[in-house]
Amino acid sequence: MQPQPITEEDIAQFLIHTPDFFERHADLLGAVQLTSPHGGRAVSLQERQAEMLREKIKLLEHRLMEMMRHGNENMLIADKLLRWSRQMFLVARPVDLPAVLISEMKAQFSVPQAALKLWEVAEVYAGEPFAQGASDDVKSLAGSLTTPYCGVNAGFDAVRWLDDPEAAASLALIPLRAGASGPAFGLLILASPDSQRYQAGMATDFLERIGELASAALSRVRD
Template sequence: MTHFTSNNNDANAMNPITEDDIANYLANTPDFFERHAQLLAQVQLTSPHGNRAVSLQERQAEMLREKIKALEHRLMDMMRHGTENVVIADRLQRWTTGLLTTRDPRSLPYRIAVDLQSLFLVPQTAIKVWDCGSEYLNEAYAQWVSDDVKALATSLTSPYCGLNSGFEASSWLPEPQAAMSIALIPLRPGPESPAFGLLVLASPDAQRFNAEMGTDFLERIAELASGALSRLRP
């Protein structure tokens, strides 16, 4: 049997046993409650679900139930996110299929914007492409792009997501005044290349496109769109 012993009562008075000492003792003496099993039934704790006293075993059972409930919530969240990811992957595949099956390069920019709007429920979309071949210069997407917009697109190393603070590119949208949040997605042939286009997504919801959201998905959109639109370049 293990005992607390002391050869110096004065030392005990100067250094009384603390709660940490007791906790360390119990943590390092796993057989304590085997020798004092009756304490398990005698120890009374306050229940977090009221002021009633409960036994140590009951409190442990409550803690276990709380852990199980927390794990159930995490599992439900994982299942929900998994379902959402499947839906997004399916929509992305359908969007990509649309790009691959579009035979006329002239209609590709329109297809990119329209399918993004319908498949991903984006309220407004717009796209502009510059440095196109001469046969495409009369298309709406190849006209009226200022040098400032071109410079902005090239300066973006990743899609911009946030409030629409009067970006010139928002004027391309059907209803610019309704664009509270906006995503600006540069289109370029390679990571270090100048942009040759800009894709705009917009929403009346100020939080739909925000600075805290990840841009990995939008970057994949940019890569696929850029690859498809390379057919328009000379």
């Protein structure tokens, strides 16, 4: 039988399982020449290892910078959320809460347009603008949302609550609930002329926190 030719895999496995090979043949370490990915020139094994180490360090630096950037962004968002929440705590009259919530949402988070409607409010607030205009379709939609909707303006009834419905290219629809699994008693809509600001498939964790805080604050106008 003809002997099987030695493959590159055989050589690699031999070197892996024979760590003292280069101790016995130390001169090879200086003699081995590799092709550098930077210009295609021949470099020694040590120089190639140094290049690979520099590349790994550069990659780790990029990852660290990315983590720092995300950390700074999260800190800024948390600070805005705190200021928004604080303004709602300072509202003395419950009837003023919806207007303050919307105005501060626009100011703190640079939201071009925002609006909300509530239902099942206390009788004393039933005639307020924020308690008027929510259609059965809107109520059904809010009740069906387990997480905020993000995506294009698909002609939802709630878009009509905005000052300039035609300028709403992308939307976030946030249901308002008394509890995590309770029935919806309102809907908060955020809109932008930028079609990419609220995209389908984007993470909604932050919007969910917005909904929880808004729901808690607006509980003051309910029965």
